Amino acid sequence: MARTTLPGGNWTLGDLTVTRFGYGAMQLAGPWVMGPPADHDGALAVLREAVALGITHIDTSAAYGPFVTNRLIREALHPYPDSLHVVTKVGADRDQQGGWPTARDPESLRRQVRDNLETLGVDALGLVNLRLGDATGPQPGSLAEALDTLATLQQEGLIRHLGLSNVTPEQVAEARSIAPIVCVQNLYNLAHRQDDDLIDELARQGVAYVPFFPLGGFTPLQSSALSAVAERLGATPMGVALAWLLRRSPNILLIPGTKSVAHLRENVAGAGLALSGDDLAELDRIGR
Ligand SMILES: NC(=O)c1ccc[n+]([C@@H]2O[C@H](COP(=O)([O-])OP(=O)(O)OC[C@H]3O[C@@H](n4cnc5c(N)ncnc54)[C@H](OP(=O)(O)O)[C@@H]3O)[C@@H](O)[C@H]2O)c1
Known part of the structure; x- marks a missing residue:
C-alpha cells in the first residue's frame, strides 16, 4: 500500500521525529505474550x-516472548529505514509461568539493554522506557x-x-530531576482516565x-456509548x-496493537475521524 x-x-521525542500514530508489537508474540506467534508470516x-502506511514509531521489548517481537521486527524490517524508531523497555524479566518479575538492579538492566541491542540488531537504542510498578499498576518508591x-548507559552511547x-506523577518528577525524560507510557484509554492531570502537565512540559x-x-473496549458514536x-x-x-x-x-493487517488499516482510517463536540462529550462520559 502507498x-x-x-x-x-508528527511528534518529536528528543531528536527523533515519530508519527503520532504508531504501532505496539507486544501481542505479536504467542498467547499472553509468551512464545512464537500463531501466524509468523502474518x-x-x-x-x-x-x-508501508508511514508509521515511524514501533513499541516493543525484549521481554515480549521473550525476544519474540524484537526478532520479528528485525526479520521484517532490518535494515531499518532511517525514519523508523523502535522504542523498547526494560525493568522486568519473564518467568516460566509467563509472569513479569521485576528486574531493575544495575546488572539486570545492563543485560536487558544488551538483549534489546542484539535481538533488534542495532548498535544503539533510540529510546528506552524504564518500566516500574508491577502488573497491578504503578507502585510508589x-x-x-x-x-x-540507564543514564550511564546513555552516556556510554x-x-x-x-x-x-507504569509510573506515578511523583516518579515522573523525580526522574526529570535526574535525567531528561522524553515520554511517559502508562495505562490510559477512554475507560481508564486516571492520568488525565498527568497528561495535561506533561503537555505543558512538552513531554x-x-x-x-x-x-x-x-x-x-466495550461500551454502548462508544458503539453508538461509532455507528x-x-x-x-x-x-x-x-x-x-488523538483529540x-x-x-x-498512539501504539495500538493488532495481529491483523485489516485491523491496522481500519485503525489508521478510524483515527482520522472528525469528532464533533457532541461526540466528544458523549465519549468523555465513558470514563468518568
Ligand atoms: N509499558 C507497559 O507496561 C505495557 C503494557 C502493555 C502494553 N504495552 C504496549 O502497548 C501496546 C498496545 O497494547 P496491546 O496491543 O496489548 O493492547 P491494545 O492496543 O489496547 O489492544 C489490542 C487488542 O485490540 C484488538 N484490536 C485492534 N484493532 C482492532 C480492530 N480494528 N477491531 C477489533 N479489534 C481490534 C487486537 O486484536 P487483533 O489482533 O485481532 O486486531 C488486540 O486484541 C503493546 O503492543 C505494547 O507495546 C506496554
Missing part, C-alpha cells in the same frame, strides 16, 4: 504494512538507582533517549504521553477510541 499521511501528524506482514544505571513506563492498552488491551459516524468502535485519544491532547502518541 505511504499515506497519518492522522495526528506477523511479518503487519509490521511491513505498518511501515524511588527510581533513582535504576534511572542512574548505547541509548539515545530515556522514557518511563509525550504514550497510552498503553489504548484499545483496552487483551479485552478490547453514527459509520466507523468502528476501535477507530473512534483512537480518534478520541484528547497533542502530546498523546
Whole structure:
C-alpha cells in the first residue's frame, strides 16, 4: 500500500521525529505474550504494512516472548529505514509461568539493554522506557538507582533517549530531576482516565504521553456509548477510541496493537475521524 499521511501528524521525542500514530508489537508474540506467534508470516506482514502506511514509531521489548517481537521486527524490517524508531523497555524479566518479575538492579538492566541491542540488531537504542510498578499498576518508591544505571548507559552511547513506563506523577518528577525524560507510557484509554492531570502537565512540559492498552488491551473496549458514536459516524468502535485519544491532547502518541493487517488499516482510517463536540462529550462520559 502507498505511504499515506497519518492522522495526528508528527511528534518529536528528543531528536527523533515519530508519527503520532504508531504501532505496539507486544501481542505479536504467542498467547499472553509468551512464545512464537500463531501466524509468523502474518506477523511479518503487519509490521511491513505498518511501515508501508508511514508509521515511524514501533513499541516493543525484549521481554515480549521473550525476544519474540524484537526478532520479528528485525526479520521484517532490518535494515531499518532511517525514519523508523523502535522504542523498547526494560525493568522486568519473564518467568516460566509467563509472569513479569521485576528486574531493575544495575546488572539486570545492563543485560536487558544488551538483549534489546542484539535481538533488534542495532548498535544503539533510540529510546528506552524504564518500566516500574508491577502488573497491578504503578507502585510508589524511588527510581533513582535504576534511572542512574540507564543514564550511564546513555552516556556510554548505547541509548539515545530515556522514557518511563507504569509510573506515578511523583516518579515522573523525580526522574526529570535526574535525567531528561522524553515520554511517559502508562495505562490510559477512554475507560481508564486516571492520568488525565498527568497528561495535561506533561503537555505543558512538552513531554509525550504514550497510552498503553489504548484499545483496552487483551479485552478490547466495550461500551454502548462508544458503539453508538461509532455507528453514527459509520466507523468502528476501535477507530473512534483512537480518534478520541488523538483529540484528547497533542502530546498523546498512539501504539495500538493488532495481529491483523485489516485491523491496522481500519485503525489508521478510524483515527482520522472528525469528532464533533457532541461526540466528544458523549465519549468523555465513558470514563468518568
Ligand atoms: N509499558 C507497559 O507496561 C505495557 C503494557 C502493555 C502494553 N504495552 C504496549 O502497548 C501496546 C498496545 O497494547 P496491546 O496491543 O496489548 O493492547 P491494545 O492496543 O489496547 O489492544 C489490542 C487488542 O485490540 C484488538 N484490536 C485492534 N484493532 C482492532 C480492530 N480494528 N477491531 C477489533 N479489534 C481490534 C487486537 O486484536 P487483533 O489482533 O485481532 O486486531 C488486540 O486484541 C503493546 O503492543 C505494547 O507495546 C506496554
